[in-house]
Amino acid sequence: MFKPLDAILVSDAPVRDRETLRILLNHNIHLEHGAIVQYLQHAYAMGEGGIGTEVISIARAEMRHMKYFADLLVDLGGKPTLDRGNIYFEASSPTAMMTNGIRAEEDALREYRLQLERVDFAPMQRLLERVLADEEYHHGQFQGFEEAFLSGAAQAKPDAAFPSPGPVEDPEAMALLGSSFTARYNQILEYVQYYFESRDYHARDFLEETWTWAMRGMALFADELSEHGADPAFTNAPMPVTGDLRVHLDRAIALEKANVTTRSEQLRCPLSSDLKAMLKNIQSHEAYNVMRLEDYKAKDLSLEPAPATPPPDRQPEIPLPPVRSRASLTVGSLIQP
Ligand SMILES: [Fe+2]
Ligand SMILES: [Fe+2]
Numbered sequence: 001m002f003k004p005l006d007a008i009l010v011s012d013a014p015v016r017d018r019e020t021l022r023i024l025l026n027h028n029i030h031l032e033h034g035a036i037v038q039y040l041q042h043a044y045a046m047g048e049g050g051i052g053t054e055v056i057s058i059a060r061a062e063m064r065h066m067k068y069f070a071d072l073l074v075d076l077g078g079k080p081t082l083d084r085g086n087i088y089f090e091a092s093s094p095t096a097m098m099t100n101g102i103r104a105e106e107d108a109l110r111e112y113r114l115q116l117e118r119v120d121f122a123p124m125q126r127l128l129e130r131v132l133a134d135e136e137y138h139h140g141q142f143q144g145f146e147e148a149f150l151s152g153a154a155q156a157k158p159d160a161a162f163p164s165p166g167p168v169e170d171p172e173a174m175a176l177l178g179s180s181f182t183a184r185y186n187q188i189l190e191y192v193q194y195y196f197e198s199r200d201y202h203a204r205d206f207l208e209e210t211w212t213w214a215m216r217g218m219a220l221f222a223d224e225l226s227e228h229g230a231d232p233a234f235t236n237a238p239m240p241v242t243g244d245l246r247v248h249l250d251r252a253i254a255l256e257k258a259n260v261t262t263r264s265e266q267l268r269c270p271l272s273s274d275l276k277a278m279l280k281n282i283q284s285h286e287a288y289n290v291m292r293l294e295d296y297k298a299k300d301l302s303l304e305p306a307p308a309t310p311p312p313d314r315q316p317e318i319p320l321p322p323v324r325s326r327a328s329l330t331v332g333s334l335i336q337p
Pocket of ligand 2: 035058062105108134135138139
């Protein structure tokens, strides 16, 4: 649940206790999450190229901020959650989207500056200073984009707005793509959650790779929806499972398998050849993810060192130690010291 900053910092006292630091860090994760979806939503509406692409690169910076806050939170023994702060979605024009971007950056600047004044914990102070430098830069970027739209120096897709003014072309196909977009967004949130909870380098690298490509699939859905007058919906309803890395991998395998099946069903629908080509491409990534995730589990088992075997001419005349049961080797073992 998103908690406003004044409900966390209830006094002027310096913040040193871990519990308040953890609450602040989760609060910041929620702020960054809100900014990410706001910027993506507006970039999708504006279309690729020009300022739309610039806004996506700002959203990517916010993703890094979210990761940095989450890493520090986990270092402090906390658990990141993926709620969202205030989001200024509604915008009747590209100029209004930029005004909303300025507003979101001003929120972040105000909140992070106040935290920097109060927090008495060097790693968080350094991080806040670093993030503030980015937010100041973003604030200036959004101001420049707003001016460019106002002066006519920049243009976006005609009628770019959120919500889209419509009409929605091919509504049945768009309903199908829209549900896939929202499902993918929530799957990405799950993978991000598992990534934050894991301290295993290989698992983190793989989960990041998986969600990076899933985001690319999500953007392909969004582009089609926008081009047909429909809005992609960032409905926030992830259902992460609790457990160790093995549990998380099993869940990811089940999700990716379900995606492959959904894509096969969608490919049997009366869709344009362009949409089918896109779905096939997305499905190939999802099928690959299933193989890689299963391979990752198997690889973990094979990583366990085999018992050393001396050369045949020096075989001792004593019984070999019993072979360790494979059942004792779990993917979760990777995250154990
Ligand atoms: Fe940020
Ligand atoms: Fe920012």
